Amino acid sequence: MATVNVKTMLIKPLSALLLASSLLAGSLSAAEQPLDRVAAIVDNDIVMYSQYQTRLNEVQNSIRQRDIEPPPEDVLRQQVMERLILDAIQLQIAERSGIRVSDEELAEAMTEIAKSNGLTQREFEQALAADGLTLAAAKEQIRQEMIINRVRQYRVGERIQISEQEIQNFLASDLGKMHLAEEFKLANILIPLSDGATRAELAAAEQTVASIVEQLERGADFSQMAVTYSASENALDGGEMGWRQAAQLPPPFDRMLTDMSVGQVTPPTRTPGGIIMLKLLDRRGDSVVYRDEVNVRHILLQPSEIRSPEATRQLATRIYERLRNGENFAQLAKQFSDDPGSALNGGALNWVDPNALAPAFRAEMERTDIGQLSKPFESQFGWHVLEVLDRRSTDTSQQVRKQQAANLLRNRKYDEELQTWLRQIRDEAYVEIKTL
Template identity: 60%
Template sequence: MKSKLTNRLRPLLLGALLLGGAVHAQVQPLDRVVAIVDNDVIMQSQFDRRLREVEQTIAKRGAQMPPQQEIQRQVLERLILEDIQLQLGERSGIRIGDEELNQAMATIAQRNNLTPDQFRAALARDGLSYEDARDQIRREMVISRVRQRRVAERIQVSDQEVRNFLASDLGKLQLSEEFRLASIVIPLSDGASPEEIQTAERQTRQIYQQLRSGADFTELAMSRSAGETALEGGEIGWRKAAQLPPAFAEMLGRLPTGGISEPVRTPGGFMIIKVLEKRGGSGAQIRDEVHVRHILIKPSEIRNEAETKRLIERIYDRLRAGEDFGEMAKSFSEDPGSALNGGDLNWVDPNALVPEFREVMENTPSGQLSRPFRSPFGWHILEVLGRRATDSSEQSREQQARNMLRNRKYDEELQAWLRQIRDEAYVEIKQ
């Protein structure tokens, strides 16, 4: 149960702080600053806790520990990037209230089929403080919303891009296999010189030869990769070929499970990919679709979280009193893709939606309103208009293509944005 719970919590408890052990009576050394990041600091105690958590994660994987200096460098870089994003969230007025945080904790417990008390006990058995885990979830929620505002919301996919994608050989693979992947990334900055490109390519080739000679991919990812998931052995989760840089598409079709790609140049540098698992394939599948419409209200620099919640609750009261949903969506909804259509999202595949929206939609009977609820996009009210079982219709194919193109653009844009905010931040390392 212990390892199973820890694995399920890992995406939400990324970098969760470990308990420091029993309290001792002797005098403890004073804390000190290890890095100044814009208007904030990273303390030695914070760095030490995160370092212990990473080392424990590596030990649980049974992998060889990378050099201590390399682990410390990557942990500090991760803390610096997190701190920059948290400060952006603070300046943007992003707040996670206690009620919303409690709901998130309850959702995690529910997904693991645990009561709140059982969840606390399970965390303690895994060596996690409930309060520290709760604080880390708050941090992750803030970072998620900062990325949503700064990266995801500016990504646009045109109808012509969707049509071109579906007509391409790559687009025809959209219902093909999915791959669970890990990556090793050797980055290149914008405007890299020919010498820098040659150096990065040479480093990537050396890593590739080590892998061909039997070196462990996880260990090399942790010690050599600059990817965001390097300390997780480079694992990036499930992807379709279409969600990756085009150069990898044909390679994935030929690689067996456990296979490793040759180095490929991408917009952000050079990358090597390993296929951990495969699933799916074949043709169209029957699936459930839901006809739903919604109203979205988003916090902003001029309207904080509490004011946004009060506004969505007033809209909910007016809908309950009989006002027309479509007209209210046109007047108030801040979803540019559906507001002018009265909030109508048409028939959607629940699996294409964020978990918070999907769960509320699944628990709302046809013809009824949901209560206001929070997702990474903001506060919603939804109304379920109908449900049906369908095969992979043309509309569904287009939506899948749009999602894949958005995911591809998001992955590339996120890496570029992270490099940008890191370059623009004032960082002074005191170690």
């Protein structure tokens, strides 16, 4: 098995917010080493000198492995102690807030770390042992890192507010357009032609292009045509250019691509470098996003102290028969339905996203044609009869773009707010450093 740097391996797959200095931290080292002396008091916790020295050694080793110039010794020692102090403060906040990481979540994280490094569980444990670490020690450190990450997400996240005006301003900005612009995966064929080309050179180039177009129309492979004819630097890669935004392409290609379907090829177009044809291999980003919605109404019957589950099922069957015989759905819903949110509206749920509904309800709705009743069925809420009134696909592209913008703005604010929050909790904590 290849040599693995376990300290890096354990930390790398986790969020960038997690601690990145070492594997051993917190009370872990104190549990594994004889009681020595207190290095710092942090509110209701202490940092032992052994913990501090272990972390310092880890950071020094990391600096050496990365072959970078270390800071002065006193500066490095102060930074290591400050990191341990902040860890202790955040773990105490987690304890007071009831923030936990379950054994199942921890096991899943450990499995993911091993998997992301191409190791089986046994190989992972062997790598830990080779680095002088036990599985229990690794688990405890990862648990602490996950807890600290969760504390930060909660405490910093609640400090970040994104207004509707901020979202709109970002969407209208050049930066927002750049981040959210649709991207196109492209391939090209370039037939070189200089600005001062003679008539003979122009005719020869146009003849070559016409031959390529004819072959493509007969089903020739675009990448093979690129290898054979193109003068672009990516010709031997089948002309593949990778992902591009429309703004990165010269006119008129920026406009052409918007209306093209994947697999289509642009008409041959004269550019300063020659005659170019682009093939759209794929697209991602700012494409139209549709959400399926269903206009549905239902009658819900729930068992109660005076109506048994079997009696509820039988009532649902009788109501179903009455509906089949032509009785008014809205009137029966108002009379019988136990769903207070829809009963007064004749059982109407109006247009709903199927993914927002209970699995049993969604499954039955999907099996029911427009204008048809479902047979009585049971969900976690009780017995239902539903009627599908209509189906549609709604363009939700704008909502998706706004959510993407909000996420980008939140991420931009997060680092700044995190540092502000860390300074605040450090200033508010009682800290007494005994030794460095």
